Amino acid sequence: MKMRQKIRLALVFVSLMLFPITLNYFSPYISIDGAMSGIVSGSLLFFIILFISGLFFGRAWCGWLCPVAGLSELGSAINNKPAPVRKLTFLRYGIFAIWFSLLATGFILAGGIRGIDPFHLSDSFVSVDEPVKYIVYYLVLFVFFGLTVIIGKRAGCHGICWMSPFLAGGYLSGRFLRLPGLRIVARPSKCAGCKTCDEHCPMSIPVSKYVTTGKIGSLDCILCGQCVDGCPNKVLAYGLRR
Numbered sequence: 001m002k003m004r005q006k007i008r009l010a011l012v013f014v015s016l017m018l019f020p021i022t023l024n025y026f027s028p029y030i031s032i033d034g035a036m037s038g039i040v041s042g043s044l045l046f047f048i049i050l051f052i053s054g055l056f057f058g059r060a061w062c063g064w065l066c067p068v069a070g071l072s073e074l075g076s077a078i079n080n081k082p083a084p085v086r087k088l089t090f091l092r093y094g095i096f097a098i099w100f101s102l103l104a105t106g107f108i109l110a111g112g113i114r115g116i117d118p119f120h121l122s123d124s125f126v127s128v129d130e131p132v133k134y135i136v137y138y139l140v141l142f143v144f145f146g147l148t149v150i151i152g153k154r155a156g157c158h159g160i161c162w163m164s165p166f167l168a169g170g171y172l173s174g175r176f177l178r179l180p181g182l183r184i185v186a187r188p189s190k191c192a193g194c195k196t197c198d199e200h201c202p203m204s205i206p207v208s209k210y211v212t213t214g215k216i217g218s219l220d221c222i223l224c225g226q227c228v229d230g231c232p233n234k235v236l237a238y239g240l241r242r
Contacts, residue, residue, distance in 0.1 A: 016070035035106030038114030054170020063222030075148025083152030200230035
């Protein structure tokens with residue numbers, strides 16, 4: 001395994017171990033609860049940060065820092081078959097649309113934004129500090145891990161992740177504004193057509209088809225670099241593109 005992948009895996013597993021502390025900052029429920037009182041909660045602030053990061057780094061968060069990425073890596077070791085991306089994507093954005101509608105409705109009913117509270121519903125340093133929160137915590141772990149084991153690689157990321165739409169929105173906005181962004185770029189002339197990149201991609205992206213365009217332009221690319229490190233002919237690399 002290349003050193004880059006060792007570092008990436010170390011980061012996602014550390015993030016997973018910190019999940020009991022950071023859970024509240026990833027919580028869609030806390031965002032809605034805050035919105036009902038006109039409060040911008042810590043989780044909503046974090047989602048905004050994800051959108052901003054997406055402008056320049058796309059969905060790199062998903063590959064390098066997301067706490068459930070470690071679960072996806074473990075699940076893929078059991079079931080490494082490609083997930084039905086298109087069907088799961090419809091489900092993901094359907095869930096996001098419902099959540100975002102509830103969020104907007106909350107702020108409207110509250111009369112708009114009245115304040116910012118990064119620690120809304122977070123009374124202590126540790127997010128998982130009560131029995132009921134342990135239930136939520138283990139349910140999240142079980143669902144993401146179970147979907148990958150049952151359906152295929154990173155099925156939870158494709159189907160129910162409420163954070164990825166912010167990253168995807170940032171990515172698309174960055175493209176529209178022609179901002180420089182980190183991408184996986186390709187040299188088509190060096191490609192031997194072995195499709196090793198397709199096998200290595202944890203997001204079930206047909207990387208070999210994108211190679212002919214000179215870059216991986218898929219919204220599902222998490223910049224993990226497994227296709228880069230797995231290519232025997234060094235066709236792929238990281239690069240900046242507008």
